[in-house]
Amino acid sequence: MKKRLAVLLLIVCSLSVYAQEPTNNQEDDDLFAELDDLTIESDNEVIATFKSTRLLIGQSTERVKQRQLHFRISHVFGKIKGIDNFFGLDQINNMHISLEYGLTDFIQLGIARSNKPDKTYSNSIKISALRQRDGASPFPFALSYFGSLDIKTREYFPEARNKNFSGRLEYVNQLLISRKFNKDLSLQVSPTFVYRNLTETENDPNAIFSIAMGGRYLISRSISLNAEYYYTLPTFDTHDGSKNTLAVGMDIETGGHVFQLYFTNAFALHPGKFAINQSGDFFNRDINFGFSILREFSFSKKSK
The missing domain is CATH 1.20.5 (Single alpha-helices involved in coiled-coils or other helix-helix interfaces)
Structure with missing residues (x-):
């Protein structure tokens, strides 16, 4: 005034x-x-840094707006090798279903279920702490926190080292830092910490730290090219010959839907797995094809 x-x-x-x-x-x-x-407005938030709350398989700084619900179905197929299994399409390697709700305009809650490898349920929260702004009071980047508790529910093998409930838990913590440089280019870096109460072998570390890097480039109003890469620090390497996670693909936006098509060496779609080393080399044709379908629902009361 x-x-x-x-x-x-x-x-x-x-x-x-x-x-x-x-x-x-x-x-x-x-x-x-x-x-x-x-x-000049002093509170101009930079919007549409990414088209979705996911870059491809990992989280982005975008959050679900207040009183909106995102329903997402994701599939990853088998390795793209040979015509005998139709280049992997005959085999569904993993299915991931998630619901994400905007509790407020800066707090997002989510639940999810992945069938492989451990029949995992995930409970997550994303908090938008800082937002990129321009105008009279600019701020150069967006910062969000993502946390997830993964619960593995598959039946334990008789030789399992720990059959207690605590052995089924994995904890994921990420700082999501992004910047939209112009209307076409957005980049993100995400320090990621995963703690597993029970590892596959006694030699594997419980705590793993990795750095995720990714971005998108808009090639039309509704289509963007995306990529993301998770690099596990050598100190926290699982030492099993596995490679870091890489995913490349695209977003296709059509009204209330967002389609994501991607190629990745990740076999799992919950963060407790793909944020650490995977059992495939992307550059040795250990590649899976996957896709996601996102549908938005709004529960906001529209003024008449």
Whole structure:
């Protein structure tokens, strides 16, 4: 309100001065520049950094808006090797179903289920802590926190080292840091910490730290090219000859749906698995084809 009054007074004063005596062009330019400064919004959030809450298989800084629900179905097929299994399409390697709800405009809650490898349920939260802004009070990047508790429910083998419930739990913590450089290019880096109460072997570390890097490039209004890569620090390597996770693909937006098509060496789609080393080398044709379908539902009350 104060800014509006200041603008009004400045306009009135300038008109009275202009009516009394002529002014030169430089003074006019200075006046209008000052008006522009006063009317710039101080809270311009940069929007649509990514088309979805996922880059491809991993989280992005985008969050579900308040009172909106995102329903997502994802599939990953078998290895793209040979015609005998139709280049992997005969085999569904994993299915992932998730629901994400915007509790507030900066807190997102989610639940999910993956059938492989451990019949895993995931409970997650995403908190949008800082948002990229331009205008009079700019901020250069967006920062979100993502946390997930993964619960493995598959039946234990008789030789399992730990059959207690605690052995079924995995904890995922990520800081998601992104910047939209222009309308086409957005990049993100995500330090990721995974803690597993029970590992496959006694030699594997319980705690694993990795760095995720990714981005998207918009090639049309509704299509973007995306990529993401999870690099596990050597200190936390599982030492089983596995390779880091890589995914490349595209987003296709059609109204209330977002389709994601991708190629990846990840065999699992919950973060407790794909955020750590996988059992395939992307550059040795250990590649799976996958896709996701996202549908948005809004529970906001529309004013009549």
